[in-house]
Amino acid sequence: xxxxxxxxxxxxxxxxxxxxxxxxxxxxxxxxxxxxxxxxxxxxxxxxxxxxxxxxxxxxxxxxxxxxxxxxxxxxxxxxxxxxxxxxxxxxxxxxxxxxxxxxxxxxxxxxxxxxxxxxxxxxxxxxxxxxxxxxxxxxxxxxxxxxxxxxxxxxxxxxxxxxxxxxxxxxxxxxxxxxxxxxxxxxxxxxxxxxxxxxxxxxxxxxxxxxxxxxxxxxxxxxxxxxxxxxxxxxxxxxxxxxxxxxxxxxxxxxxxxxxxxxxxxxxxxxxxxxxxxxxxxxxxxxxxxxxxxxx
Amino acid sequence: xxxxxxxxxxxxxxxxxxxxxxxxxxxxxxxxxxxxxxxxxxxxxxxxxxxxxxxxxxxxxxxxxxxxxxxxxxxxxxxxxxxxxxxxxxxxxxxxxxxxxxxxxxxxxxxxxxxxxxxxxxxxxxxxxxxxxxxxxxxxxxxxxxxxxxxxxxxxxxxxxxxxxxxxxxxxxxxxxxxxxxxxxxxxxxxxxxxxxxxxxxxxxxxxxxxxxxxxxxxxxxxxxxxxxxxxxxxxxxxxxxxxxxxxxxxxxxxxxxxxxxxxxxxxxxxxxxxxxxxxxxxxxxxxxxxxxxxxx
Numbered sequence: 001x002x003x004x005x006x007x008x009x010x011x012x013x014x015x016x017x018x019x020x021x022x023x024x025x026x027x028x029x030x031x032x033x034x035x036x037x038x039x040x041x042x043x044x045x046x047x048x049x050x051x052x053x054x055x056x057x058x059x060x061x062x063x064x065x066x067x068x069x070x071x072x073x074x075x076x077x078x079x080x081x082x083x084x085x086x087x088x089x090x091x092x093x094x095x096x097x098x099x100x101x102x103x104x105x106x107x108x109x110x111x112x113x114x115x116x117x118x119x120x121x122x123x124x125x126x127x128x129x130x131x132x133x134x135x136x137x138x139x140x141x142x143x144x145x146x147x148x149x150x151x152x153x154x155x156x157x158x159x160x161x162x163x164x165x166x167x168x169x170x171x172x173x174x175x176x177x178x179x180x181x182x183x184x185x186x187x188x189x190x191x192x193x194x195x196x197x198x199x200x201x202x203x204x205x206x207x208x209x210x211x212x213x214x215x216x217x218x219x220x221x222x223x224x225x226x227x228x229x230x231x232x233x234x235x236x237x238x239x240x241x242x243x244x245x246x247x248x249x250x251x252x253x254x255x256x257x258x259x260x261x262x263x264x265x266x267x268x269x270x271x272x273x274x275x276x277x278x279x280x281x282x283x284x285x286x287x288x289x290x291x292x293x294x295x296x297x
Numbered sequence: 298x299x300x301x302x303x304x305x306x307x308x309x310x311x312x313x314x315x316x317x318x319x320x321x322x323x324x325x326x327x328x329x330x331x332x333x334x335x336x337x338x339x340x341x342x343x344x345x346x347x348x349x350x351x352x353x354x355x356x357x358x359x360x361x362x363x364x365x366x367x368x369x370x371x372x373x374x375x376x377x378x379x380x381x382x383x384x385x386x387x388x389x390x391x392x393x394x395x396x397x398x399x400x401x402x403x404x405x406x407x408x409x410x411x412x413x414x415x416x417x418x419x420x421x422x423x424x425x426x427x428x429x430x431x432x433x434x435x436x437x438x439x440x441x442x443x444x445x446x447x448x449x450x451x452x453x454x455x456x457x458x459x460x461x462x463x464x465x466x467x468x469x470x471x472x473x474x475x476x477x478x479x480x481x482x483x484x485x486x487x488x489x490x491x492x493x494x495x496x497x498x499x500x501x502x503x504x505x506x507x508x509x510x511x512x513x514x515x516x517x518x519x520x521x522x523x524x525x526x527x528x529x530x531x532x533x534x535x536x537x538x539x540x541x542x543x544x545x546x547x548x549x550x551x552x553x554x555x556x557x558x559x560x561x562x563x564x565x566x567x568x569x570x571x572x573x574x575x576x577x578x579x580x581x582x583x584x585x586x587x588x589x590x591x592x593x594x
Contacts, residue, residue: 024448030456033448084413089405108386109459112409116381116416117452123420124443127436135432139424142439146421151321151330155414159327162406 004287008051015050016042018072022125036106036114037121040079043097049074049191052216055288056195056209059281066198069129070141074191076122077145081154081187083115090162119149126194133198141197148190157182164249176249177218184224185217192216208277212285215271219292222264225250227295229257268293301348301584308351309344315369319422333403333411334418337376340394346371346488349513352585353492353506356578363495366426367438371488373419374442378451378484380412387459416446423491430495438494445487454479461546473546474515481521482514489513505574509582512568516589519561522547524592526554565590 002010019041026035050071057067086093086101087108094104103111127142147153160179169175192209201209229252251260268289275285299307316338323332347368354364383390383398384405391401400408424439444450457476466472489506498506526549548557565586572582 030448030453030460032460033453033456037448080413084409087406087409089409109384110456112381112384112386113452113456113459116377116413117448119413119416120420120443120446120452121448123417124440124447127424127439127443135436139432139436142424143421146417146424149417150421151327151334151414151418155410155417156327156330159330159407159410162410163327163329 002284002287004051004284004291007055007284007287008046008048011051011054012047014068015047015072015075018068019075022069022072022076022121022129032106033110033114033117036102036110037117039105040083040102040114040118041076043079043099045075045079045097047071047075049078049187051288052188052191052213053195053198055281055284056192057198058195059278059285060196060199060201060205061280062195062199066130066132067195070126070194070198071191073122073125073129074145074187074194076118076125077149078187080115080118080122081158083111083118085158087111090158123149130198137197137200141194144193144197145190148186153182153186153190157184157186161248169249172249172254176251176254179249180221181214181217184221185214188216188220189213208274212271212274215267215274216289216292218267219264219271219289222251222260222267223292223295225252226257226260226264228252264293299581299584301581301588304352304581304584305343305345305348308348311365312344312347312369312372313339315365316372319366319369319373319418319426329403330407330411330414333399333407334415336402337380337399337411337415338373340376340396342372342376342394344368344372346375346484349485349488349510349585350492350495352578352581353489354495355492356575356582357493357496357498357502358577359492359496363427363429364492367423367491367495368488370419370422370426371442371484371491373415373422374446375484377412377415377419378455380408380415382455384408387455420446427495434494434497438491441490441494442487445483450479450483450487454481454483458545466546469546469551473548473551476546477518478511478514481518482511485513485517486510505571509568509571512564512571513586513589515564516561516568516586519548519557519564520589520592522549523554523557523561525549561590 023037023041024034026038028034053071053074054064054067058064082096083102085091086096087103093101095101099105102114123142123146126145127138149155151159157179160175161183164175164179189210190213192213193206196206196209228250251263255263271289272286275282275289278285320334320338321331323335325331350368350371351361351364355361379393380399382388383393384400390398392398396402399411420439420443423442424435446452448456454476457472458480461472461476486507487510489510490503493503493506525547548560552560568586569583572579572586575582
């Protein structure tokens with residue numbers, strides 16, 4: 001039985017090799033932009049989203065080599081969202097994964113263009129790779145991922161988050177869950193479903209991966225909110241307490257720390273129950289859920 | 298014989314109908330973001346890029362209905378580039394097509410997300426539409442367009458433009474042409490080639506459309522540079538003289554106004570010569586070339 005952390009450690013170097021192949025070489029012009037893409041993509045991310053693609057795909061019988069290009073593409077798209085999110089006009093974060101965020105390391109214009117380039121390249125990779133997949137599989141993959149990124153998904157969640165900050169929502173609890181479901185959950189869910197697309201799963205398996213992804217999104221976000229209260233800048237690699245300061249919707253802010261922990265545990269239980277329906281890799285998925293549910297808090 | 302201007306006037310309302318169908322409704326949440334997408338897309342653009350898709354496709358026998366979704370998608374992607382280009386960190390333009398640019402009408406965070414959403418939706422539309430096209434055609438379309446957008450294409454050109462502004466290039470004449478070929482030319486070329494993809498043209502026709510697109514890109518940019526010197530804010534709908542002020546590479550700046558006009562005329566002649574090889578719509582293409590070559594200067 002492999003723990004999720006061991007799985008991540010084993011997989012991450014392979015994902016990085018594929019990212020290295022898919023990203024333009026740093027010495028190709030425009031060099032500064034290409035170097036910036038690599039600065040952001042190789043910033044020490046744990047490769048959680050790529051691992052979800054691989055886990056889900058392998059649970060349904062797909063070969064790892066088939067899964068890796070799409071896995072790498074999800075990391076590019078995730079990185080795009082971080083680069084734009086960190087910009088002064090959005091979250092205005094100077095630190096990302098313990099070092100200067102892209103607009104601080106380079107400049108704002110470059111960070112905007114680099115984010116654009118990562119979104120574009122990520123979608124292109126999903127549409128074009130792997131060569132072994134049928135056109136129908138690649139088309140389904142591209143459409144599903146672009147829908148998850150769009151205004152009904154991640155970008156919509158980011159926008160709703162900004163709006164909630166400007167105008168406190170009438171029903172903050174509903175708003176909180178709806179924002180997290182999209183802002184964080186959409187890409188985690190798309191990663192699991194992408195593995196399913198490569199394994200050519202049926203509708204009921206796709207639904208299961210969707211539900212599991214929703215659960216992971218909530219675990220991730222409730223956990224992050226709690227960590228933001230109890231954590232510190234060193235442990236997080238970003239400025240702690242920031243979300244609370246700027247009057248953002250958070251679980252501890254709305255429900256208090258204890259109730260947030262209770263909700264986290266409930267979501268964890270539900271997600272663990274869903275794993276029973278997986279045809280394979282159940283222990284690995286359970287380990288993933290515990291990993292997200294039991295972070296340092 | 299239809300002139301290009303008449304063609305544009307006839308086609309634009311139909312393109313706008315398709316854009317209206319493809320864009321999320323303004324009253325769907327997040328409403329402010331969806332309204333912003335429409336603010337930018339329906340800002341009075343002439344729909345030059347969509348018209349190129351339709352002209353090229355029809356020249357090679359494709360049906361107009363097959364061409365319209367991709368045509369609309371190119372306008373979304375063009376609009377994405379304008380929205381991000383206008384941002385304070387990039388060109389810092391307060392006016393676009395005679396009214397407030399998106400970050401002035403709304404705010405900067407929203408303009409960043411709206412640009413992201415338009416790129417994402419544009420690529421999704423090219424991948425998914427038209428339903429009548431084969432998967433192979435849609436895959437080819439999506440890959441060709443994403444390559445034109447990426448760091449070898451439009452985004453690379455924008456980056457090279459910013460770099461040339463910060464550090465005057467060693468060979469400014471080469472840099473100027475290379476920047477324009479990508480920054481403006483890549484999307485015009487992709488529009489013509491996209492029409493060809495839907496018409497399922499052979500390699501030599503694709504090459505012809507590519508060469509024609511390069512010519513249009515140069516005509517467009519040399520013309521814009523000249524207009525920026527001789528024009529005024531009213532005629533352009535943007536702040537005139539701005540490029541010259543900020544020490545950007547321009548044709549008049551490098552070659553003087555008369556030599557720029559001579560080059561424009563030479564590119565116009567070359568482009569007109571290429572039209573002879575088109576199987577149909579020659580007069581319309583010639584009219585387009587004269588339209589770009591003979592703007593108010």
